[in-house]
Each structure stands twice: as structure tokens, then as C-alpha cells.
Amino acid sequence: MAKKKEKKAGKRMTKKQLAEKLVDFFQAKPDEILTLKYIFSELRLTTHPLKMLCIDILSELQLDDYIVEVDKGKYRLNRRGKELVGTFHRKSNGKNSFTPEDGGESIFIAERNSAHAMNNDKVRIAFYAKRKSRDAEGEVIEIIERANDTFVGTLEVTKGYAFLVTENRTLANDIFIPKEKLKGGKTGDKAIVKVVEWPDKAKNPIGQVIDILGKAGDNTTEMHAILAEFGLPYVYPKAVETAAEKIPAEISQEDIANREDFRKVTTFTIDPKDAKDFDDALSIRPLKDGLWEVGVHIADVTHYVKEGGIIDREAEKRATSVYLVDRTIPMLPERLSNFICSLRPDEEKLTYSVIFDITEKGEVKKSRVVHTVIKSDRRFTYEEAQDVIETGKGDYNEEILALDKIAKALREKRFNSGAINFDRYEVKFDIDENGKPLGVFFKVSKDANKLIEEFMLLANRTVAEKIGKVPKNKKAKVLPYRIHDLPDPEKLDNLAQFIARFGYKIRTSGTKTDVSKSINHLLDDIQGKKEENLIETVSIRAMQKARYSTFNIGHYGLAFEYYTHFTSPIRRFPDMMVHRLVSKYLEGGRSVSETKYEALCEHSSEMEQIAANAERASVKYKQVEFMMDKIGQTYDGVISGVTEWGLYVELNENKCEGMIPVRDLDDDYYEFDEKNYCLRGRRKNRTYSLGDAITIKVARANLEKKQLDFALVD
Known part of the structure; x- marks a missing residue:
């Protein structure tokens, strides 16, 4: 038969x-x-x-x-096809691919030809001869370098062995763990597992437990799991903390003797109410009518952290503090970040400062970069400083109002030069002592925030100009700059087409300033409109990402020719590098190795991106946790993303985002139109476009996958 x-x-x-x-x-x-x-x-x-x-x-x-x-x-x-070296990308659906390291199109690698390579491994492949109208294909013949052999997941332990069940989108198979490699792990524990081998004929990789994070679902366990997933540290090395404990907090007379003394000048900090690491303070005193001396004082971290020492090496590796929803994972040990270096009120502190003689119209008459000693008179929260700005009353009201006036003038100048005004709110959670989200609120940037922002921008820009701006025939000394490239022309065109349907226009050609001014004009026009958040999101996507580099191309978004990071050395390693180099150069030191510092810039940019991804994952986790008890409830939202696998919807009330899978849109066969950000029904021609208002019902909340599924309400 x-x-x-x-x-x-x-x-x-x-x-x-x-x-x-x-x-x-x-x-x-x-x-x-x-x-x-x-x-x-x-x-x-x-x-x-x-x-x-x-x-x-x-x-x-x-x-x-x-x-x-x-x-x-x-x-x-035909195996005479050339061999290529590049990166292997594993997908849990078996659609693996390979990207050649010298560029070129990606090549499909079937699972049977993958030699069990893991995601992002550096591999050598044999390239099958390409056939007409078929995708290029290849086979892994050597794994040159493993990218990542540790995975985070939940243990399932049986009598003789165990498995790590991962939510990793790159691994189709669970990891097999022999009983003796469990490190005491039990069913339901979140663990970090290292893959030790993946035999040719075996379906599952074999691993061993590196660390048990705790019970799945426990808040600290889940936050540590997010950090581990992104390869970020979740504990501080004991040896580094011990080294920090040995650093004396007292300031010697010798330390003070070589510095400008600002202890008697009115000085204060303005920070978020839950901040402990105050790394910047402002001082102000009148010089003559309409002219003020303003000091931007930054914690002198590198006075305490010696280059090449154990604390410095740890800071370099981390490159940044990580801010999850409910905690900060500091770059430096807490003794330094929250105590010795933190510019706390009524305590003498060593600082590295940029001092300006500046008019009320924001014109800088003179500036200098000097080591100083300060004593902060008051610690303001943003809310307290905002209250002084709004009422004109309160502690140091005259000083705060003068700073506010100068900041507004600086801001106006910046926008006139073509800086782009992305003024986004942040979604924050009210969290109880167990980490459970009780509610959502939106953090909006007000005048007090903008005051601090303008003076930090001015200090960063001034430091960059001091080192980078040299006479035409001279070569500037090596410095890490914060650079931001022009928008991608293709993405700008797409943005122009997208906003046209809402009746808006932008310039996609002309001078840098023409383009940025027209983007600002657009951002002003959409203020308060229902499409505001959406168009702002699409506009941000058209922008390049800012990064660190020793090759200065200026900062497009800020409209600065020279810009660096100097003002946050407690939480960013590039600022520590800049502090050291500026000190060296101002004392007449020679330029450092471009290659070495460019590598450090690349590492810092990469770690910044990873930290941002981990932060987003923690927000996503809290959003799902917050919506867990709201299954079946109906909400109004807006389509915030369109992909071939479904529609992302952001809820108006709490900004939580979930997805309507395309398989649930069962009234038609929907096709993805990438250019127009929409899904279109083949038969009835119904479209779901980015920015459309939509009503949904909460269908599923999967904490493991940090995923909310919505269903359409007709």
C-alpha cells in the first residue's frame, strides 16, 4: 500500500x-x-x-x-566553494545563518551542517556553490572561537540527571546536566549553566551548573538572571571591595594645597530623590552686573582609583553602572561611589571642575579646567529645585534662579544651532519591598532637570574643545570623544514617507542644521497629539546611536563639533579615562596610544549597549509582572511596532507593551509591508498600521519569556 x-x-x-x-x-x-x-x-x-x-x-x-x-x-x-570565516547565528527555529567577517550577504546554515556551533561563535565554513534563485548555503567545518558558552534557565531535576530549560531564542534544545554537575540545584531553581560539550550525535548540549541564582519567580533571582543573561556581573568581587575599604576617606592638607579652594563658595547638588552617588555639584557667585562665576564640580574619582590597579581593572571591565528597575549595579565599589567620592552635603570633597565666567545670556567669557576642593551646602532633589524655580522661594533661591536663567539661554542657543530636542518621558514603577510592581508613573524632564543637563553639556563640550580644538597645522592629542553621526539617509526618507500619512513633512537634504531644524519643527508640531509618542519613536529609530571614539566627527544630536564625557566618572569608565588624559595633557604630557584608547572606546560603547538592553529587559519583566492579574481586562492602546510575526501594542494607561501574534488575526491572510510599517490583509485589504488606535484584551502573561500577549477586541 x-x-x-x-x-x-x-x-x-x-x-x-x-x-x-x-x-x-x-x-x-x-x-x-x-x-x-x-x-x-x-x-x-x-x-x-x-x-x-x-x-x-x-x-x-x-x-x-x-x-x-x-x-x-x-x-x-561541488566542495570547491571557498572557505569563509565569520559569525554563526543560531536560531531556535533551525534557520541558522552565517555572516562573513569581511561583509557580504548572510549564508544559510542548515542545522545538520552547523557542527553544533553556538550563537555568535566565530566559525569557518565551506561555502556551497551558489545556485540561481536560491539562498547561499554553507556548512560549518571549524569552530574557531566560542562566543558564549553559558546560559541562564530553570532547572528540571529527575532521579538520574537534569535539564536546564532556557528561554533563549537561540537555543532549540534544553541543556542536559549530569547529576554530579548540579551544584545542589533543585527543580525550579534559576541557574547559570556552562556548556562543556556537544557530542556529534547528541541532540542536546551537555553542561554543568556554574551558579544557582535562587528560586524562579523571586525578585532578586530574576534581576540577577537578567544580568547573567546579558553576561553582566551580579555580585561585586570581594577582593575589589576589600581594596576599596583600604582607601582613606580623610583629605590631607597636601591634597588641598595643590587645588583651588571652593569650600566657601555657595555649592549644591541636584539629583533624583533616590540617588546616593552624587557625582556633580554646581557652585555660583556673582562677579559683576550680569556676569556670574559658575563651577561644574565633578567627583575626582581618579584621585582615588589608580590606573591599572584592581579597582580600575574592574571598572574598565564593567565600563558602566547598570540601572535595572529596582536596583543599581555600580561600576565602582559602594565605598567609593556612595561615600568617598559622592559629593554629600557638609562634607569636604575633592573634585575636578570646569569653571566658567558666564553672562545671564549664556555667553562664556572665560573657562578653565582645574582640580578643586568643595563643600556642598545643600542637597536638592529635582522636585525641591523645581519648586524654587516655580515659586521663586526657598533655599538659595537667588542662585537657583540665576542658574535657571543661564541654562535656558544655553538651551535656546543649542537649538538655534540645530540640536535635536528629543524630550521623552520615562516609565517608572512603584515597587514594594519585595520588588512587586504596585503601579506605573511617568518621569518627565522639567526645568530643574534641564538646568543640570545644560551645565553638564557645557562642561563636557568645554573639556572636549580644550583638548580637541588645535590650530590647523597641529594634530590634537588622543581623547575619547562622545560622537554621533548624521542620520542614515534611507531611514530619513522612510521617516518622511511615514509622517506624510499624518500630514507632516521634514527635510531630508540640505545642511546638517536644515535637517535637524526641520526634525525639531516636527517634534514641536506633534506635541500633545495622539501620534506624538509614535512619531518620536520612529524619528529616534532614524537616528544613529551615539558612541565613544578617539576619531572625532562631532555630535549631530547636540549640534556640537567637540563633545566628550567628563561629568559622570562614578558611573562611566570613559569619564575616568578623560579625567586622566586631561590632567596629563594640561600638565604638558605627551599623547597616548590611539589604538589602545580606540579599543577601550569600543568596549565602553558595547557595554553601554548591553547595559541598556538589560535595563529594558528588567522593565519588560516588571511590565509582565504588573499585568499578571489583569488577564481578560480590556485596554485602549496604540500600535507601537509592526513585524511579520505580529503587532506590538502599547497601552495608553500604563505604557505596558504586548503583542498580538499574526496567527491570531484569523479573519484574513496578512502580509507585512516593511516600508509602510503595516500588516495588510490579502483578501479584504484591511490594514493595521503603526500608530493606529486599537482596543485589546490581555490574553497571556509569560514571565519566563517576559512576554505579554494581547487579543484584538473588535
């Missing part, structure tokens, strides 16, 4: 189907010579038409250089 069926199926085989079968057949036997007779028999090509069709396809595959005829009627896969 079965044989008859096979014949029937054979008769109905199209040329395309048979070609695919032949390709798979040759790939499954890459080193064998296959005779015609063997091919007919294995593929059960029993009828004359099928055999003729097969010979026809074989000659086409030969013409395409896909196979070679080694002898009359004997064929072999």
Missing part, C-alpha cells in the same frame, strides 16, 4: 520539488560520489518522466556549479 502511495506522490512531483529533494540529498552526503542508479533508487524515482526530469535538473545543477560529474553518470557536491 505504502509503495503505491509513494508512486502516486512521485507522479505529482513538480520540477521545483524534485530540485529541492536533490539539493537536500547531495547536502546530506557531501563527501560521497552518487550514481544515477543510486539517486533514482533512494529518491524512489520509478517512472520514466521522473527519471528524465531528474537528469534534466542534474545538468542544471552542474551548470550552476552546484555539483560536479566526476565520471559518466556519477555526481558529487
Whole structure:
């Protein structure tokens, strides 16, 4: 019976189907010579038409250089295709790919040809000869360097062995763990597991437990799991903390003697109410009518952290503090970040400062970068400083109002020069002592925030100019800059097309300032409109990412020709590098190695991106946790993302984001239109576009996957 069926199926085989079968057949036997007779028999090509069709396809595959005829009627896969080195990308759906390191299009790697390479491994592949109208394919022949061999997941322990069940989108199979490699882990524990081997014939990789994070679902466990997932540290090394404990907090007379003394000048900090690491303070005193001396004082971290020491090496590795929803993972040990270096009120502190003689119109008459000693008179929260700005009353009201006036003038100048005004709110959670989210609120940037921002920007820019701005025939000394490239022209065109449907326009050509001014004009026009958040999101996507580099190209978003990071050395390693180099250069020191510092800049940019991704994951986790008890409830939202697998919807009330899977849009067959950010029904032509208002019901909340699923309410 079965044989008859096979014949029937054979008769109905199209040329395309048979070609695919032949390709798979040759790939499954890459080193064998296959005779015609063997091919007919294995593929059960029993009828004359099928055999003729097969010979026809074989000659086409030969013409395409896909196979070679080694002898009359004997064929072999063409393995003369070149070998390439690059990065392997594993997908849990088996659609693995390879990106050559010298660029070029990505190459499909079937699971059977992956040699169990892991995601982001550096591999060498044999490139199969490309066939017309088919994707390029290859086979991993060597794993040169493992990218990541640790995974985070939940343990499932049975009598003789265990598995780590991961939510990792790159791993299709759970990790097998022998009983003796469990490190005491039990079912339901979150653990970090290292893959030690993946035997050729084995379906699952074999691993061993590196660390048990705690019970799945426990808040600290989950936050540590997010950090571990991104390869970020979740505990502070004991040896580094011990080194920090040995640093004396007292300031010696010798320390003070070599510094400008600002202890008697009115000085204060303005920070978020929950901040402990105050790394900047402002001092102000009148010089003469309309002219003020303003000091931007930054914690002198590098006075305490010696280059190349154990604390410095740890800071370099981390490169940044990480801010999750409910905690900060500091770059420096807490003794330094919250105590010795923190510019706390009524305590003498060592600082590195930029001092300005500046008019009320924001014109800088003079500036200098000097080591100082300060004593902060008051610690303001943003809310307290805002209250002084709004009422004109309160502590140091005259000083705060003067700073506010100067900051507003600086801000106006910046926008007139073409700086881009992305003024976004942040979503924050009210969290109880167990980390459970009780509610959502939005953090909006007000005048007090903008006051601090303007003076930090001015200090960063001034420091960059002091080192970078040199006479035409001189070469500037090496410094890490904060750079931001022009928007991608193609993305700008897409943005212009997208906003046109809402009736807006932007310039996509002309001078830098023309383009940025038209983007600002757009951002002003959408203020308070229902499409505001959406257009702002799409506009941000059109921008490049800011990063660190020793090659200065200026900062497009801020409209500065020279810009660096100097003002946050407690939480950013680039600022520590800048402090050291500026001190060295102002004392007449020689320029440092460009190669060394460019590598440090690349590392810092990469760690900044990873930290941002971890922060987003923690917000996502809290959003899902917050919505857990709201299954079945209905909300109004807006389509915030469109992909081929579904619609992302952001809820108006609490800004939580979830997805309507495309499979649940079952009234039609929907196709993804990438250019117009929409899904379009093939038969009824109904479209779901980015920015559309939509009503949803909360369908599922999966904490493990940090995923909310919504269902459409008609």
C-alpha cells in the first residue's frame, strides 16, 4: 500500500520539488560520489518522466556549479566553494545563518551542517556553490572561537540527571546536566549553566551548573538572571571591595594645597530623590552686573582609583553602572561611589571642575579646567529645585534662579544651532519591598532637570574643545570623544514617507542644521497629539546611536563639533579615562596610544549597549509582572511596532507593551509591508498600521519569556 502511495506522490512531483529533494540529498552526503542508479533508487524515482526530469535538473545543477560529474553518470557536491570565516547565528527555529567577517550577504546554515556551533561563535565554513534563485548555503567545518558558552534557565531535576530549560531564542534544545554537575540545584531553581560539550550525535548540549541564582519567580533571582543573561556581573568581587575599604576617606592638607579652594563658595547638588552617588555639584557667585562665576564640580574619582590597579581593572571591565528597575549595579565599589567620592552635603570633597565666567545670556567669557576642593551646602532633589524655580522661594533661591536663567539661554542657543530636542518621558514603577510592581508613573524632564543637563553639556563640550580644538597645522592629542553621526539617509526618507500619512513633512537634504531644524519643527508640531509618542519613536529609530571614539566627527544630536564625557566618572569608565588624559595633557604630557584608547572606546560603547538592553529587559519583566492579574481586562492602546510575526501594542494607561501574534488575526491572510510599517490583509485589504488606535484584551502573561500577549477586541 505504502509503495503505491509513494508512486502516486512521485507522479505529482513538480520540477521545483524534485530540485529541492536533490539539493537536500547531495547536502546530506557531501563527501560521497552518487550514481544515477543510486539517486533514482533512494529518491524512489520509478517512472520514466521522473527519471528524465531528474537528469534534466542534474545538468542544471552542474551548470550552476552546484555539483560536479566526476565520471559518466556519477555526481558529487561541488566542495570547491571557498572557505569563509565569520559569525554563526543560531536560531531556535533551525534557520541558522552565517555572516562573513569581511561583509557580504548572510549564508544559510542548515542545522545538520552547523557542527553544533553556538550563537555568535566565530566559525569557518565551506561555502556551497551558489545556485540561481536560491539562498547561499554553507556548512560549518571549524569552530574557531566560542562566543558564549553559558546560559541562564530553570532547572528540571529527575532521579538520574537534569535539564536546564532556557528561554533563549537561540537555543532549540534544553541543556542536559549530569547529576554530579548540579551544584545542589533543585527543580525550579534559576541557574547559570556552562556548556562543556556537544557530542556529534547528541541532540542536546551537555553542561554543568556554574551558579544557582535562587528560586524562579523571586525578585532578586530574576534581576540577577537578567544580568547573567546579558553576561553582566551580579555580585561585586570581594577582593575589589576589600581594596576599596583600604582607601582613606580623610583629605590631607597636601591634597588641598595643590587645588583651588571652593569650600566657601555657595555649592549644591541636584539629583533624583533616590540617588546616593552624587557625582556633580554646581557652585555660583556673582562677579559683576550680569556676569556670574559658575563651577561644574565633578567627583575626582581618579584621585582615588589608580590606573591599572584592581579597582580600575574592574571598572574598565564593567565600563558602566547598570540601572535595572529596582536596583543599581555600580561600576565602582559602594565605598567609593556612595561615600568617598559622592559629593554629600557638609562634607569636604575633592573634585575636578570646569569653571566658567558666564553672562545671564549664556555667553562664556572665560573657562578653565582645574582640580578643586568643595563643600556642598545643600542637597536638592529635582522636585525641591523645581519648586524654587516655580515659586521663586526657598533655599538659595537667588542662585537657583540665576542658574535657571543661564541654562535656558544655553538651551535656546543649542537649538538655534540645530540640536535635536528629543524630550521623552520615562516609565517608572512603584515597587514594594519585595520588588512587586504596585503601579506605573511617568518621569518627565522639567526645568530643574534641564538646568543640570545644560551645565553638564557645557562642561563636557568645554573639556572636549580644550583638548580637541588645535590650530590647523597641529594634530590634537588622543581623547575619547562622545560622537554621533548624521542620520542614515534611507531611514530619513522612510521617516518622511511615514509622517506624510499624518500630514507632516521634514527635510531630508540640505545642511546638517536644515535637517535637524526641520526634525525639531516636527517634534514641536506633534506635541500633545495622539501620534506624538509614535512619531518620536520612529524619528529616534532614524537616528544613529551615539558612541565613544578617539576619531572625532562631532555630535549631530547636540549640534556640537567637540563633545566628550567628563561629568559622570562614578558611573562611566570613559569619564575616568578623560579625567586622566586631561590632567596629563594640561600638565604638558605627551599623547597616548590611539589604538589602545580606540579599543577601550569600543568596549565602553558595547557595554553601554548591553547595559541598556538589560535595563529594558528588567522593565519588560516588571511590565509582565504588573499585568499578571489583569488577564481578560480590556485596554485602549496604540500600535507601537509592526513585524511579520505580529503587532506590538502599547497601552495608553500604563505604557505596558504586548503583542498580538499574526496567527491570531484569523479573519484574513496578512502580509507585512516593511516600508509602510503595516500588516495588510490579502483578501479584504484591511490594514493595521503603526500608530493606529486599537482596543485589546490581555490574553497571556509569560514571565519566563517576559512576554505579554494581547487579543484584538473588535
